[in-house]
Each structure stands twice: as structure tokens, then as C-alpha cells.
Amino acid sequence: MAQMGGMGLVELRDIEIFLTLAEELHFGRTSERLHVSVARVSQAIKKQERAIGAELFARNSHSVRLTRLGEQLRDDLRHLHQGLTHSLERARLAARGKTGTLRVSLFPANIQELRRYFETFRARHPQWELRLRVSAYPDPFAQLRNGEVDILVTWLPIEEPDLTVGPLLFAEPRVLAVAGDHALTRWSSVSLEAVSDFQHIAVKSMPSYWFDHYVPELTPKGRLIERTADVANVEEIFMHTVLGEAVALFPVHVTRYYARPDIAYLPVKDMDVLPYGLVWLSAAENDMMRAFARVVRDLGPLPD
Secondary structure (H helix, E strand, O other): EEEEEEEEHHHHHHHHHHHHHHHHOOOOHHHHOOOOOHHHHHHHHHHHHHHHHHOOOEOOOEEEEEOHHHHHHHHHHHHHHHHHHHHHHHHHHOOOOOEEEEEEEEEOOOOOOOOHHHHHHHHHOOOOEEEEOOOHHHOHHHHOOOOOOOEEEEEOOOOOOEEEEEEEEEEOOOOEEOOOOOOHHHOOOOOOHHHHOOOOEEEOOOHHHHHHHHHOOOOOOOOEEEEEEOOHHHHHHHHHHHHHOEEEEEEOOHHHOOOOOOHHHHHHHEOOOEEEEEEEEEHHOOOOHHHHHHHHHHOOOOEE
């Protein structure tokens, strides 16, 4: 538990729920990220608001935003929460003979194919714990900048002055995901020009230059690729695709890990391969991060 001014004793989990909702501004995404029910999120926030005597979030059926008081509490609690969790983590690790934890967040879905890097790191450095998580789409670099994770595995290039780009993990051709009954399924492959005839998904809070490498703004002939519904995760991408509201570009490994009867994957014949590599906050670089990058360099990228 932790003391929060006039709020009395508050569960550490409730603080975590508040801070996560303050970042996501979405009850559903907060519940998914913390693996709790939406009702549990709502309950924690209402309890804190009752204890304070004022709203922390202004919310309606369309949006959630922090009040001025909520912003103040978020700023005050962020460092306190990090200190508490780090202290508990150090104690837990010390009890198991570990001296540190390397936290890796991943965008790609081919975790099984990347296991050799994780297993080699663990074998070489038994004194360190390796913890993996799936990365959320919105504001992807925030997790590095706020100290939530140490390394991000993502597509390249990255053009952020405070981030270091490490070694390459793999590079893959592209496929287009469409509904199983989509008009494009009569072809065995498609061109990027054909993609511009349909709307593609969009993602909120991503740097435009970076998302443009995943979904180009224009085709080679200069046609606009329109973007439609904003999504927060891969399940929402498939939902809009299955309903015929959008098509979606992916790296080819998605065909192996997300085989679905209602989705067809068509090779895109005129796109460059999409590279994936390691990225970390330059100012936070440490021995564990350098050791993991060394493992990737020693093993080399995945075979084509």
C-alpha cells in the first residue's frame, strides 16, 4: 500500500490502474493492459475520486480525459510509483539470486522464431531476468522514455534523436490482409497501387514518418492510400478487415501466427522488405541492454 495525501491508504494496484488510465485514456485498453476487468478499473477510479472529493477524469460515452487535478496527481504519483515498484522488484530479484531485469517490448508476433535470442541471453547471463511483453500501438516510444521498458523490438527506420537503434533482427516481405470474401481474393498477389483503391487502417499517436514506412502515404504512382478507423491493437485491425471496412498491410510472419478462416493474405509484389530491430533510450543504456544487443549481433538476423 501507499499513502496518497488525504486519500489514506491506497492499494498499489489502484495507483497502477490510475496511472495506466491516465496514459491510455481508455477504460478498455487499460483493462486489457493490466489484465483486469473494466469494472475493476472503474471501481478503482471511483474509489480514488471519492477519497479526494473531486473528479480525476472527465468522461462521457465518447472520450476520457484527465482533469487538471488528475494531471497534478499523475505527475506527483508517477515517480513515487516507479520508486515503489523498483524497490519491490529489487527485493524479489535478490530473493531469487538475480541482480537485474531486462524488459523487452515487442511489436512483431513471431515470438517463437525470436526465441533463440531470448534463450541465449538467459543462458549467457543467468544473473539477470528477461521479461517480455507485447507492445501497445499508441505512443509506442513513450514506454522507453518513461522507463516502463528497456528495449523495444520494432520496425525501422527510427528517427528519434534520443533513441539508439541497435542490430537488425529480421526483414520480411509484405502481405495485404483482406476479408475472405474480398474482391481482391481473386488474385494470387497484389500491387501497392491496388491498395489505394481501398481504405487502410490508421493508428493514433504514432510519428507519421514512422507509420509511413509501415503503410506508405502514397503509391509509387503518387496515388493516396486513404486511412480510416484508428486502431489500438491487432484485434481491432482484424475486426475492421473482416467487416470489409479496411485492408491491412502486414509483414509476412503474420500469416503464420494469425491464420484465420475469415482473413486472406495476399503477397504485395512491389514493396520493399520491412526490417525489424532493437531500439532503446540512449540515456538509459546499461550493461543488460548492451549484452542483449551483443547476443543479437553474435547470432545474426533470422534467415530469410
